[in-house]
Amino acid sequence: MKYKFTFAFLLSLGLAVSCSDDDVVTTTVEPEVEYTSGSADFSTYVALGNSLTAGYADAALSIQGQEDSYPNLVAQRFQLAGGGDFSQPLMSDNLGGATFSGVQILDNRLILSFATGSPLPVNISGSPSTEITSTLSGAFNNMGVPGSKVFHLGVEGYGNVAGVPTGMANPYFARFASSASASVIGDAMAQSPTFFSLWIGNNDILSYAISGGVGVDQTGNYDPSTYGSNDITDPAVFASVYNGLLQTLTSGGAKGVVANVPDITTIPYFTTVPYNPVPLDATTAAQLNYGFTSYNQGLQLMFSYGLISEEEVAQRTITFSEGSSNALLIVDEDLTDLSSYGIPNYRQTTSEDLVVFTAQTIIGTTVNNDATMVNGVSVPLADQWVLTPQEQTAVATAQASFNATIEGLAAQYGLAFVDAEEVLQQLANGGISVNGSVMTNTYATGGAFSLDGIHPSARGYAYLSNVFIEEINTTYGSNLPSINPLDYTALYLE
Known part of the structure; x- marks a missing residue:
């Protein structure tokens, strides 16, 4: 029977071991590694x-x-x-x-x-x-x-x-x-x-x-x-x-x-939380759009006064549709302040917004058990729930x-x-x-x-x-x- 012992350091020692021509048994022995701290001192x-x-x-x-x-x-x-x-x-x-x-x-x-x-x-x-x-x-x-x-x-x-x-x-x-x-x-x-x-x-x-x-x-x-x-x-x-x-x-x-x-x-x-997680049926979407009609018309009026740009009108316009991917309604303090005209700083989220993880505990919940007052849908999410592009x-x-x-x-x-x-x-x-x-x-x-x-x-x-x-x-x-x-x-x- 032939026995062959192979060591990881065999060649460096210039050694070889062999016997007869029968079965071959191979054994690997890893050398002990000496670890060093180099120029550092890890003692404390x-x-x-x-x-x-x-x-x-x-x-x-x-x-x-x-x-x-x-x-x-x-x-x-x-x-x-x-x-x-x-x-x-x-x-x-x-x-x-x-x-x-x-x-x-x-x-x-x-x-x-x-x-x-x-x-x-x-x-x-x-x-x-x-x-x-x-x-x-x-x-x-x-x-x-x-x-x-x-x-x-x-x-x-x-x-x-x-x-x-x-x-x-x-x-x-x-x-x-x-x-x-x-x-x-x-x-x-x-x-x-x-x-x-x-x-x-x-x-x-x-x-x-x-x-x-x-x-x-x-x-x-x-x-x-x-x-x-x-x-x-x-x-x-x-x-x-x-x-x-x-x-x-x-x-x-x-x-x-x-x-x-x-x-x-x-x-x-x-x-983790998408910017557009709101599912709506056609009836609910239509009701929401009707509810925001005066807000959207107010934005057009502010544009006609030269107080906001056409781009900001588009950014702030609230629109819902039938489907599972409606954006969230939020407050954005970086929008032009129109509060003196009775127009709040509302808009819907976009893919550039980051909704914080904990917002999932409030999105879709109602205010005072009122089914028409839904957080993130008919009631805007407060600043704490979204990191806007300006904040990013x-x-x-x-x-x-x-x-x-x-x-x-x-x-x-x-x-x-x-x-x-x-x-x-x-x-x-x-x-x-x-x-x-x-x-x-x-x-x-x-x-x-x-x-x-x-x-x-x-x-x-x-x-x-x-x-x-x-x-x-x-x-x-x-x-x-x-x-x-x-x-x-x-x-x-x-």
Whole structure:
């Protein structure tokens, strides 16, 4: 009998083994890989950022989400090349909700329920055991704080409800801040990090976008203490604060990786609900058109007065028809104000409008149980339910400025740079192939996003971890192995 032992390193050793000419048995032994950190030092890794860093998913923060967070997955690879322990301020359970002095203030996470026969995202039942006032002790490597904007990271007392300006106190940071007067960056630097990741800036435009543009574009206002929670951060403020964060983080010689801000209008939160979801029979369509006759005639009168253009008349004219694809009726504050003439700022949505995910809870519902008063049909949707083209432009302009700052400073400080913007564009334009499977930005079935339509799924976070690892390897000469995203779930079911 002939035996042949084949090793992955056989040729390099110049060895060959053979016996007789009978059966052949082949055995493969993989060589042990020696992982290296290259020019980086992973011994003390600290991750700073917002919900994307914390592991937020399915509209909540849970233990499972934190364990699947990209920093935790990256830290596991760091440990192969000298990385130390990675501590996280874990929630108390997997429900994701939280209480403040016994009163629930944060909702439980979403799961996909089939209780009604049709799949619907619902909050998982149960009483959460995470109490915000029960503070955690110790230093934590994952300093991701859901809801934080770039200028929040340096706010002293950011977790102290009574000690900071209105709207800036954060219950997540309250749980693990080292003191009532602590700042996120201060607690991070207290650990003397040798390596850091910084992914911040999403909320500086996201809160404005998901509110349907209810907030204010604060470009030109350099005092963030005056900002509302849904406002867009001034680009100059963003650049100054971001540079200050990197100055602080690198002051002790630490190396790191930063990521830019993706195009948030490509996420399922803005791409799931169509602009024209209204089904009407011929009778109802005719009744609606009759009801808007005086409004449409008023627009023609305003045109004859020279107050609005012919193009705006066409934009504002309300028309319904028999079929399943009627556009929604909305209020658009960017239209010419004709209120002094008794004409409201009404129009119907177009394919350029983005209807927010949560609008599906109100579209088609009635006002005071009056069947003639239907939201989105005979009653216009308020500004909060639609991100208009003008509002999208404000978001895109700020994002472009933020990203130019991030990429420029990454080069200035010699840091690894992750192009998260490119990742989301790939998801939105054909998807990303992952070991024979394809991830897209399609809600629930695309695999990349969780049920809140904003944050990645566990599988999405695993893929992002690989993007971070790849850029770290390229920049610092490390050889950290990648992760198989298919080992992580894309969707949590009831």
